[in-house]
Amino acid sequence: MSRTGVANPPTHADPDPRFPFPHNPTPTRCQTEPATFDFAHGDSSGETRAVREKRLARAHRACSGCPIVKDCLKWALVNQPLTKVGIFAATTPSQRTALRKRMVDRLGPDWIDVLADQDRARRERAAAARHTPLTVNQARIIRLDREINGPMPQPLTPAQQQRNMARLMAGLKAA
Ligand code: SF4
Structure with missing residues (x-):
């Protein structure tokens, strides 16, 4: 699925099932105005630099106020083949590349697996807490x-x- 909620045509890469795209009860700005979030190096689609920068600033502001920005960033980082273009969580593709390098420095080359393990442990703790009644x-x-x-x-x-x-x-x- 794309972030607009519309099924994508088949691609060579599927989203990592360990990191589902975060759910938000109301449509996010990138779903209601996806054109604002379009961003690809060397492709300005005919718009002037000033217009483009204004549009990207609008996307950055929208992401900054988005309730699922943290999980959106994680999704975009782990799903690199699906996020080569576009603004996700207020980041451009080159900013995400830099962030991925930092993740390798921090967590090692298997950083995606490490994140998946952390998420699973967090979910298990939350489930255990829900099922342990108070004394x-x-x-x-x-x-x-x-x-x-x-x-x-x-x-x-x-x-x-x-x-x-x-x-x-x-x-x-x-x-
Ligand atoms: S953070 Fe930005 S790109 Fe991510 S869901 Fe929210 S509006 Fe969309």
Whole structure:
């Protein structure tokens, strides 16, 4: 599938199934205005440099505010054969090439496998957490915390944390 949601013609490369393109509940800007994200070296499609730069700046702004930008970048990096052209996650093809080199430096030549393993471990931890029910005491502490302290402001200062803990302990004793 392309990022416009339309099936691509068969290509010599398929997306890496370990990294599905991130889902967003509403269409992203690259889906609603794909022409803005077109970018290929040496192909300005007849538009002036100024017009092109303005268009690319618009694509960069759209990506910067996109809720799935992080996973989009990962998808674009691991699927190099499918992202030789175009703006993905506010990066041009040459910027992605540079980022891939950095990934090799950081994680080694098998960096894609390393990322896939990290993702799988993260999913397994999340699944385990979902399936491990809270103990009676943990549930009681959480309920009391909500009753006594209300919604938690972010971020808590150390003094607030200490005060909340004292109130929680007092509540537990009284319960
Ligand atoms: S980050 Fe940019 S290219 Fe990626 S899905 Fe969002 S709008 Fe599209």
